Amino acid sequence: MSSDDDIEVHSLDQDLGDFLPASFGKKSKGPDIEAQIERSRRKVVQEVNKPSGKQASSSGGGSDDSDSDSDDDSDDQDEYPVSHELVLRTHERAVTATSLDPAGGRLVTGSLDGKANLHDFASMTPTTLRAFRSVDPFATRPSAAGETHPIHHVQFNPLSGGVFLCVAAHPQARIISRDGDIVTEFVKGDMYLRDMHNTKGHISEITAGGWHPEDKNLCITAGTDSTLRIWDINNKRSQKEVIVFKSKAAGSAGRTKMTAVAWSSSAQGPNILVGAALDGSLVMYGGNGPFSRPAGEVREAHKPQAWTSGLDISSDGRMVVTRGGDDTIKLWDTRKFTKPLVTVAHPSTSDHYPTSNIRYAPNSTSIVTGSATGDLHILNPGNLRPELVTPITPGSPLITVDWHPKINQILTGSANGEVHVLYNPDKSTRGAYEVLSRAPKKRHIDDNPELTMDQSALGLSGDAIVTPGALAGSRNKGAAASGRPKDPRRPEQPQQTPFLKSQPDDRHIAENIPLARMLHEDPREALLKYADKAQKDPMFTKAWSKTQPQTQYAELSDDDVDEEGPEKKKAKR
Template sequence: MSDSDSDSDDYQVPLPPAPQDDSMLAFMPTSFGQKSKEANIAAQIEQTRRQVEKPAAAKKPSSDSDSDRDSDDDSDSEDEVDRFPVSHEIVLTTHERAVTTVALDPAGGRMITGSLDSTIKLHDFSSMTPTTLRAFKSVDPWESKKSSKTTESHPIQHLEFSRLSGSVFLCVTAHPQAKILSRDGGVLTEFIKGDMYLRDMNNTKGHVGEIATGCWHPSDQNLCVTAGSDSTLRIWDINNKRSQKDVIVFKSKAPGCAGRTRMTAVAWGAPAQGGNPVLVAAALDGSLVMYSGNGPFNRPTAEIKDAHEANTWTGGIDISADGRMVVTRGGDNLIKLWDTRKFKEPLIKVQHPSTSDRFPMTNIRYAPNSSSIITGSASGDLHILNPGNLRPELVTPITPGVPLIVVEWHAKLNQIITGSANSETHVLYNPDLSTRGALEVMSRAPKKRHIDDNPEFTMDQSVGISGDSIITPGAMAGTKRGGVTASGKSRDPMRPQVQQITPFMRSQPDSKHISENIPLSRMLHEDPREALLKYADVAKKDPKFTGAWKETQPVTQYAELSDEEGGDEGPEKKKVKR
């Protein structure tokens, strides 16, 4: 080898004689040494650009001035698209059924999604790459209560991170008990269930009916509110799960409902510059009610009886950043805008098809700084509305033909997250307007994956054994999984389940503990007569303790019966007369 060859980083390998179109050339090495592989970030981001077909405009005979006007309109429409972060997207397919709720923490690093499959998926943008768009953890909030006889699971209705720290999130399922979970999916608090046999809802310590939704206090990270089907709004302190902090009983005035109705939506907002918060809730009888956010909650500040059509589900409600405007989306195919200072009639109302008959958790949201209003539609389009007149500024298809259920617009990331009925979660962004989040994921190099990583080609997904392998039983003892799951079950399928220690078991020690730690405990299971007879012969041979009265021991004065005398014979008066 020459000096020039030794100084070079890569040594060129002569290729074998083969045709240029031979497919095997792609698998043959061309040089030795480590090869530098750099990802083409611009190409990766360009691959996520959304291909949206624009409707073709009808051709009309026009002059030069008309053509100039059309070109100006096209440029204006392109400018409108560039205003919103919808030019690119990544798609997450981690659920099996419709995605009903999405939420991001205040920092924008973690995203959680809930679905009708009763699971919560946790996604971390810092650990995902363009080839690993998946959740790092799946959580079932009711897994700890499942047993061999029951499979208790409930669809996820609403998820929401705490607004200040994001260390915990509120989990609302189709059940009377809401839960507080940590950002890693562990159940921290489970609120109590009320007494269903009490008529007065003020005397119950929790909901007695299914909870529809909930939200956090705008400034206090320990308070949250839930809306239930028992015609109540209950305010909870997450540090006290045994009883709610306040209860608001809504008395419906609709005929035939006996003063009760289902609470369908609730929002808790406050001005960003500081001020009194407001609590707004919607009911199934069409009412819209507003309370002072800090209490007291004895009577509402304002109430609208026929805000939406009765017996239609108003699932979408939100409050603007300044705390003055309220937008609602009802089941009567209407979106209405309300002013909290004149809470009597809607300022504006527009037609918008509703999907609340199939998906009651359909929502509507204000954009950051209340610059826009976003919501989905039954046709799968994302509607970005003007907050002043509710006219659409942009309508873009996300899942054509499939209802778009939930939408969220994160302030720090400047990205829009949507959940659809086809179990897809879309994260929309714009490389020029958005930061981190999906843009950070697509700026990483793809993770190299091996064919054995595909579980479709393996028999045992935990070990990675191919289907045609012959394994001796017990030969792979080192591949057993260790540890336990969150519910206490062992990860090793061959290991029996560890018995859970209950408070009753702590107060009742087992027999092994008693025999090892309590003196003379073994005498509890011995016959005292047999234990004494063991020392009968020893006592006769070596009378240590009975020697003191050996000489003075009394002599038996009773005569013993001889063998000649009949033992059965006795006095005449005691004989049985026959």
């Protein structure tokens, strides 16, 4: 090398920077929480009927339209907690009711299978999305072979959160603790009494219920016996107040079915009680009584004999929204309770699912409800126009919705047995966001009861009596015996208990008991089958055929018999 120009110098920092570690020490191998939350992002968010978006799209060109639509979608995802979701598949049939406690940490869901499932967000992880307890509060005695009643309504106490009200297709409502234990079972009324004021409870099926907005010990139930009954949870022997609604419809004999009820809060406005009836009436009472005469009544608020399942009152107690079985949603003003302010068309699902509801959002800034196509509709509280329509369970009706004010998350229950918890990581707290922020639970082979013989892990002793189908791994809840997915609309088949197995059926009797088939045969026909055989080959009179002489009779013609006639009978003395 004669000169310095022949020497090439490379930058060591640029070449070795790719090989040097970014940090030193032990690296954490934990899960990527951000990626875990990103996987829960919903793919479809459809925005409709935004006035500003329509005006922008009509004034601009094609590229501007696409830009404005994308901006509107992103704005809606930030405005409403619908950008991410957590799916809970815990029921085999349609989910008809959902409720969160005031803190937003415990969830209860009710279904047509008669079960109420309790979920605890504090103990769930992304790999353990299941209920910690499933109770059947309305199951009859074991002799009834598993008969139960579909649940219509569940709601946590908004003041205490320690118990929730459970209403099913049964005359008796129940108060259940947050751990699944029955605390109170209200009494059933005497069905033979004509005057409903004298009965101590409902005499027929209960359709809806709710809690008092200020007193944690009071709740209300609506029944098909044309009454609204206010209960004290500390006294289960009789209701505190009974409101008998006398229908004005012709031919109903003064009775109709109460289909929905709502009790408003008096924090910002008047305390009112509103109920809906099957004859189309909408009736309003003062929340603190007296209940002898309604403060307002609207006849034919909805079409008669159309089940009005959705009813809710705004936070200030001035507006009432109803969703009827006549495919309409109506907005009412309690200060002028005569005719609806706004009426919009909305397909109803109350024919198949009478618990389809409608709810005000926190602070009454929006109205949420479901549809028969499985979409979530967020409506404007002033004109009932849809501000956001997003699919939740396409092809499966969305039955129940709820918007929790504290954690800012939306709950939905669908006919396919799924519960969707919608949230936004930026504006939602706890709840589903807290579950997806945890590390997945590591599975062990002993967690599956089908692959282990250690019964102590299941809480069973050596002499324990196991009910068939009680273990979690004893059956596949999501599939039938053939391996195909179970139809959620198909009625649940009762389990075959050991008691039923010990009872012989007709087939067992016919195969194992001699001459059992003779019980269902005609004795005359059974004997005539052997008439020819007895004559040809007699068994008991075989010796007489050789010893007895042949009987000889006189040969008489028919004419001789007719001429002589019958012999005269001797006169009796």
